[in-house]
Amino acid sequence: MLQTQTEAGFEIVRREDFSDVTYLLAVRHPLMARAAKPGQFVIVMSHPEGERIPLTIADFDAAEGTVTLVIQAVGKTTREMQQTCTIGTHLHALVGPMGVPTHMGRAKKVVCVGGGLGVAPIFPQARGFKQNGAKVIGILGFRTKNLVFWEDRFRDVCDEVILCTDDGSAGIKGFVSDGIRQAIAAHPDIDEVVAIGPPIMMKACAETTRPFGIRTMVSLNPIMVDGTGMCGGCRVKLGDVVKFACVDGPDFDGHLVDFDDLMLRLRRYAEEEKAAVARWSETCRMRALLAAS
Ligand SMILES: Cc1cc2nc3c(=O)[nH]c(=O)nc-3n(C[C@H](O)[C@H](O)[C@H](O)COP(=O)(O)OP(=O)(O)OC[C@H]3O[C@@H](n4cnc5c(N)ncnc54)[C@H](O)[C@@H]3O)c2cc1C
Ligand code: FES
Structure with a gap:
């Protein structure tokens, strides 16, 4: 499992938005791009105080040195990343590839x-x-x-x-x-x-x-x-x-x-997840008010 990290973290080199809740991030990580196999996932922290969230490796390109993540903004962390993860910004931590790769076998x-x-x-x-x-x-x-x-x-x-x-x-x-x-x-x-x-x-x-x-x-x-x-x-x-x-x-x-x-x-932590989104939304609202004043 690769845990290497530059001082600045892992650069986001491409972003696409498929809808108002689904977005793609291509992240520079040449070692992981070479090591990744279908079916594996990573654990991401977008900033030093961020939550660790698992995300599947949706694509990897060894020549380009990137791994691609496709994310649905469903709660606090994925919505926060939707706002902050733009081209040129960095993910704080990216651990993987994790999990057992898909067994391809001899299926015809x-x-x-x-x-x-x-x-x-x-x-x-x-x-x-x-x-x-x-x-x-x-x-x-x-x-x-x-x-x-x-x-x-x-x-x-x-x-x-x-x-x-x-x-x-x-x-x-x-x-x-x-x-x-x-x-x-x-x-x-x-x-x-x-x-x-x-x-x-x-x-x-x-x-x-x-x-x-x-x-x-x-x-x-x-x-x-x-x-x-x-x-x-x-x-x-x-x-x-x-x-x-x-x-x-x-x-x-x-x-x-x-x-x-x-x-x-x-569904076990539904209440806590709702509270985290409410707290985060309130912080965003206060920041916007401060910026406008
Ligand atoms: C192996 C694996 C691969 C995944 N791949 C992707 C992916 O490619 N793209 C994507 O958008 N999502 C993926 N997920 C789900 C993603 O991790 C959650 O949507 C994310 O953690 C939600 O965090 P939140 O703070 O935005 O939302 P929250 O409000 O905290 O949670 C929303 C819902 O997401 C799930 N969730 C919350 N925390 C976690 C956690 N630590 N681990 C797993 N699920 C959680 C729960 O069902 C929860 O009800 C994957 C999960 C796993 C286990
Ligand atoms: S996430 Fe802890 S045992 Fe799998």
Whole structure:
């Protein structure tokens, strides 16, 4: 695991905003760009007093020396980063690559499913399976057309792309599970499905493939604290077995995962998270007032 850091931190060299809540940061870190593998993640601190948050490596480019993160502003830290992380600024700390890389195996036909923000972290997996010689079907799900991103990147690395929107404004009207059913109907020889997105979506994907007995891997996102297997914060249940997502995952067999337990644990600190956003918003308001006076 690489923890090297320049005095100034890690420079943000590119930023794109996909919507008013989703943004991409490309960060200069040549060593990590060389070491990263599909399925891995980093832990980021945007400033010295910041919270440590886990983020999936959505892309890595050894030639450019960058790793790419795609972030959804959902709470205090991710909203604060949305405001402060601009080109030329630096992340205070960037630790990784962490987690077990995705097992590419010998699968010959793979379906890579991304839902919403999950479209970004599934990208290196789709590219990795393709480079490994598999036929890759990408299934991308968004609520509506103007939230769609990276369709072109998936078309470059996939043999087939099924775009799904909840409202039918782009691609087929339906959820990614409808896309999976369509792919299974057209390809009875699918070896593996890999799905990343909100837990409820990954659960639906696992239930869709279960009757067909297709191996289905999902990337879990429980609350993480240390990221080293010590604190137990990220424990997930697979049947009767307990695993730690930071060191044993984050990829697990979706047919074994107890998604209801995962979703319950993700809501555990809802009150504290609400209070942190309220405190931070108040600080931003006071700063704006002071600047204006
Ligand atoms: C392996 C892994 C990879 C992830 N990859 C991405 C990614 O690529 N892009 C992205 O936008 N998000 C990703 N997340 C989720 C991201 O870490 C949380 O959205 C972030 O920590 C929220 O912090 P906050 O202060 O903005 O929001 P908060 O208000 O603190 O939390 C909002 C929600 O985020 C989750 N969360 C909060 N703290 C953590 C934590 N320490 N670890 C995990 N989840 C937490 C909880 O579900 C919580 O309800 C990933 C999580 C994991 C475990
Ligand atoms: S985050 Fe502490 S054990 Fe995984």
